[in-house]
Amino acid sequence: MRQKELTDLFKSVRERRPLVHHITNYVTVNDCANITICAGGAPVMADAPEEVAEMTSFAGALVLNIGTLNAAQVESMILAGGMANDRKIPVILDPVGAGATRFRTATVQRLMDELKISVLKGNAGEIGVLAGAGGKVRGVDSHGLAGDVAAIAKDFAKSARLIVSVSGETDIVTDGKRTLLVTNGHPLMGSISGTGCMAASVTGVFCAVSDDLLNASAAALAAFGIAGERAAGEAKGPFTFKTALFDELAGLTPAMLARGAKIKKA
Amino acid sequence: MRQKELTDLFKSVRERRPLVHHITNYVTVNDCANITICAGGAPVMADAPEEVAEMTSFAGALVLNIGTLNAAQVESMILAGGMANDRKIPVILDPVGAGATRFRTATVQRLMDELKISVLKGNAGEIGVLAGAGGKVRGVDSHGLAGDVAAIAKDFAKSARLIVSVSGETDIVTDGKRTLLVTNGHPLMGSISGTGCMAASVTGVFCAVSDDLLNASAAALAAFGIAGERAAGEAKGPFTFKTALFDELAGLTPAMLARGAKIKKA
Amino acid sequence: MRQKELTDLFKSVRERRPLVHHITNYVTVNDCANITICAGGAPVMADAPEEVAEMTSFAGALVLNIGTLNAAQVESMILAGGMANDRKIPVILDPVGAGATRFRTATVQRLMDELKISVLKGNAGEIGVLAGAGGKVRGVDSHGLAGDVAAIAKDFAKSARLIVSVSGETDIVTDGKRTLLVTNGHPLMGSISGTGCMAASVTGVFCAVSDDLLNASAAALAAFGIAGERAAGEAKGPFTFKTALFDELAGLTPAMLARGAKIKKA
Known part of the structure; x- marks a missing residue:
């Protein structure tokens, strides 16, 4: 991406302050709300079937995260996702722990079958399982993946007709035709709970305005x-890091993003 | 309020350490628990119908917050609120996002119909919707309100027979006869998730001893x-602010409150 | 414990990074996840009946916490606990607020009847109630306990055939035969929500490798x-303390633990 595009995109985020509706887990939900604000969006979290469609109807993006999945929540995801699809707003799905249990894997497959997902954002293990390429998921962590992650993600994006966003030391973002590699980040991001979930929220914020x-x-x-x-x-450690992570995202300017972004074509 | 009243009130909070029972949302619940402690209270959060009435029976105040509302939770709010009313302990209702969805608006109306609410604490948009005076609520944010907020709040407090507490740059607290304006606060309080919910918890702590x-x-x-x-x-940013907010409330003394409070009659 | 044992144990934690499955409350769940990571473990939180047994099947320990108990969650605890018992992995039960309501007391008794609990970790009030020795629990705090806490805990551990871990100024850990007293800690740990829950998570991490x-x-x-x-x-206050608590546990080395631990036989 050219610097001008990055600058304009982030300016647009900050000016429009898009509403991002979340149906997400109760472990990192507060982190997701706050990172959404720090990125420049306005978070809403609601999951009752009585209101999720209505709440989604005025959102700019919908983030679905299965971190603490339950059956009732899946129905709300279907309702909210249906509204998002009708309104043509982007749906970001974070398949937390897909592959760890049959319930998670089956739920992700159901969500992908019944909804048009715009961006599937997971780690290498989760994406590998969903792509049918293996990948060992232990709990909500991932461990390795046979084969070339970028190639697997690209093929999967093409066949599933969505954007696959794989977080890792090098992030891989692909729509099956174009593939972008993002090498920003720091190992400390792996030392706290919730950075994967937060990345999905920030993705929702940016996708809402583009x-x-x-x-x-x-x-x-x-x-x-x-x-x-x-x-x-x-x-000084993971929690002073976490505090600073929010502060730094809130303080990031479009110019700083344009200068610091390490995005290249694969 | 006179300085002596403020000093005595806050001394009483710190000496009695009132138990404040919450039925609240899962986004900011941890913030509510910690701010309750920092204010001088003892938090309990429970929402199972099997125990909410019993838990409320030995509390000094009940805080109801509809931030992540669901049908089962409403029944628990009715049970807990009934016990609070029987025991004549104050009930603080935070109508998060009222006006954003029909489910939220109808639930607040039901809670106000079936329970005696002591303090309704919302933002201008939420209060405007509930007062029938307009106000546009987008998600859980509020945007403007036609007319004079103080006048609307006062009329609504009178007709609904409760205290209306409207948070904003100037907070408005009115029982329909007397109206107090509070001009303490800082714009950074709007840069994090949960300050509205926390304000309701602190209100519960203070109301429990007065x-x-x-x-x-x-x-x-x-x-x-x-x-x-x-x-x-x-x-340095919203999260170092959040950390300091808890520390500062915990360190606030009755004398500091009496000196720093900016409360005047409207 | 000898220094060598402590060093080896903590080295083992850090090398094996055990998965600790939690079924816990939504107030402190994020704290539990992060403290698990800081201690050296990998947290999973899931509570749907469809997946708790499967998720537990590859965990190194199971932590059950009844802080925001509900009926559906109890069923999931039974399912997960059954798998943990089958797999012979330790089950840590934190009976938050036992004694405060009949529902909590009865649930803890049911969990103790239907599952083999390895470690029951509570405060003096909770343990007193469960041991039938009195103890007054107000909300989720505890207030005093008639009699000698160590003696009550020891008798209870013997009759219930589990380890009783009582947190307090002096922690008491007993299996009914041997009793250890731990005098590490600081009063500020009582100034934030969740330290009790976090202690149970850290207990899960250590028990998973021993x-x-x-x-x-x-x-x-x-x-x-x-x-x-x-x-x-x-x-500077409770929240800078909380931030530092995570950082310090993450930075603690086996040598520092061995040097700093104040554990003695009763």
Whole structure:
């Protein structure tokens, strides 16, 4: 992405302050709400079937996260996702722990069958399982993946007709044709709970204001990664890092994003 | 309020350490628990119908917050609220996102119909919707309100026979006869998730030890606002601000509250 | 415990990074996840009946916490606990607020009847109620306990055939034969929500890698307590303390644990 595009995109985020509706887990939900604000969006979290469609109807993006999945929540995801699809707003799905249990894997497959997902954002293990390429998921962590992650993600994006966003030391964002690699970030991001979930929220914020969801997804990961790089310099440990991560994303300007983003074509 | 009243009230909070029972949302629940402790209270959060009435029976105040509303939770709110009414302990209702969905608006109306609410604490948009005076609520944010907020709040307090507490740059606390304006606070309080919910918890703590709920509600917002003012001086961004907000409220003394409170009659 | 044992145990935690499955409350769940990581484990939180047994099947320990109990969650606890018992992995039960309501007391008794609990970790009030020795529980706090806590805990451990771990100024860990006293910790640990829950998570992490659950439970409380002692030196208030608590536990080395642990036989 050119610097001008990044600058304009992030300016647009900050000016429009898009509402991002979440149906998400209760472990990292507060982190997701706050990172959404820090990125420049306005978070809403609601999951009652009585209101999720209505709440989604005025949102700019919908983030679905299965971190603490339950059956009732899946129905609400279907309702909210249906409204998002009708309104043509982007749906970001974070398949937390897919592959760890049959319930998670089956739920992700159901959500992908019944909804048009715009961006599937997972780690290598989760994406590997969903792509049928293996990948060992232990709990909600992932461990390795046979084969070339980028190639697997690309093929999967093409066949599933969505954007696959794989977080890792190098993030991979692909729509099956174009593939972008994002090398921003810091190892300390793996030392706290919730950075994966937060990355999905930031992706929602950026996708809410753009028609180019591939670029928006990559820009979101770059912005979040730059915040992580800057936060690492202030950290004495994982929690001072976490505090600084929010502060740095909130303080990130479009110019800083454009300068610091490490996004290249694969 | 006179300085002596404020000092005595806050001393009473710190000496009695009132138990404040919450039925609240899962986004900011941890913030509510910790701010309750920092204010001088003891938090309990429970929402199972099997135990909410019993848990409420030995509380000093009940805080109801519909931030992540669901049908089962409403039944528990009715049970807990009934016990609170029987025991004549104050019930604080935070109508998060009322007006955003029909489910939220109808639920608040049901709670107001079936329970005696002591303090309705919302933002201008939520209060405007509930008062039938308009107000546009987008998600859980509010945007403007036609007319004079103080006048609307006052009329609504009178007709609904409760205290209306409207948070904003100037907080408005009114029982329909007397109206207090609180001008403590800092814009950074709007940069994090949960300050509205936390203000309701602090209101619960103060109301638990007082018979004058109008003064107690205003004093609570002043205390929370002063903590925000002090925290702002230490903040590098929203999350260092949040950390300092808790520390400052915990460190606030009755004398500091009495000196720093900006409460005046409308 | 000898220093060598402590060093080896904590080295084992850090090398094996055990998965600790939690079925826990939504107030402190994020704290539990992060403290698990800081201690050296990998947290999973899931509570749907469709997946809890499967998720538990590859965990190293199971932590059950009834802080925001509901009926559906109890069924999931039974399912997960059954799998943990089958797989012979330790089950840590934190009976938050037992004694405060009949529902909580009865649920703990049911869990103890239907599952083999390895470690029951509560405060003096909760343990007193469960042991039938009195103890007044107000909300989720405890207030005093008639009689000698250590003696009550020891008798209860013997009759219930489990390890009783009582947190307090002096922690008491007993299997009914051997009793260990842990005097690490700092009063600021009582100034934030969730330290009790976090102690249970750290206990799960240590128990997951040891066959000697008495020593592992005491070592866990010592490690957590040392982190609290170190954090207190950096704190300006409860929340800077909390931030430092996570950082200090993450930075604690086996050598520091061995040097700083204050564990002695009763």
